[in-house]
Amino acid sequence: MRKSVKVTLRLLAVAAIALLSAMIGLWEGMKIGERTAARVGHYINARKALSAVQSSMIGLDQSDLNVSQRQLARNLQAALSQLGGLSKIDNNVECTDDDQRTLKDASAYVQAHHDAFEESELLSDGIRFCKSQTPGPKVTVNYMTTGRD
Known part of the structure; x- marks a missing residue:
C-alpha cells in the first residue's frame, strides 16, 4: 500500500x-x-x-373559620399569582367556559375581600389569564374527571 x-x-x-x-x-x-x-x-x-x-x-x-378563610385566600393569591406569571408567556392554553367563570368569580371575590389580598401586578394578570392566551395546537387538555374535552 x-x-x-x-x-x-x-x-x-x-x-x-x-x-x-x-x-x-x-x-x-x-x-x-x-x-x-x-x-x-x-x-x-x-x-x-x-x-x-x-x-x-x-x-x-x-378549627377556626377565620383561619381557614385566610388560608384559602392565601392559596387563591398564590394560584392567581402563578397564573399571572404564566400569562407573560403565551402557553397556547385554551381556557374553558368553566375556567373563565372561575376566574370571574375569583375576581369578584378579590374585589369584595381586597383587604385579604396583597395587590400586585401578578394577581391582576392572573385574574386576566384567559384573556392573555392564544389558543393553539400546542397544548390539548382533556378533562378526564368530567368526561369533557
Whole structure:
C-alpha cells in the first residue's frame, strides 16, 4: 500500500472513532439530562403537595373559620399569582367556559375581600389569564374527571 493511502485510512479511522465517541457522549448526556429534568419535576410536584398538606393542616388544626378563610385566600393569591406569571408567556392554553367563570368569580371575590389580598401586578394578570392566551395546537387538555374535552 502506498503511504498516502495508509495516512488517509488512519485519518478516516480516527475521525470515525471521534464521531462515534461524540455520538455516545451525546446519547449519554441526553439520558442524564432526561433523568435530571424528571427529578426536578418530581421535586417540584412533591414540594407543591407538601405545601398543600401543610396549609390544610394549619386550617384543620386551628378549627377556626377565620383561619381557614385566610388560608384559602392565601392559596387563591398564590394560584392567581402563578397564573399571572404564566400569562407573560403565551402557553397556547385554551381556557374553558368553566375556567373563565372561575376566574370571574375569583375576581369578584378579590374585589369584595381586597383587604385579604396583597395587590400586585401578578394577581391582576392572573385574574386576566384567559384573556392573555392564544389558543393553539400546542397544548390539548382533556378533562378526564368530567368526561369533557
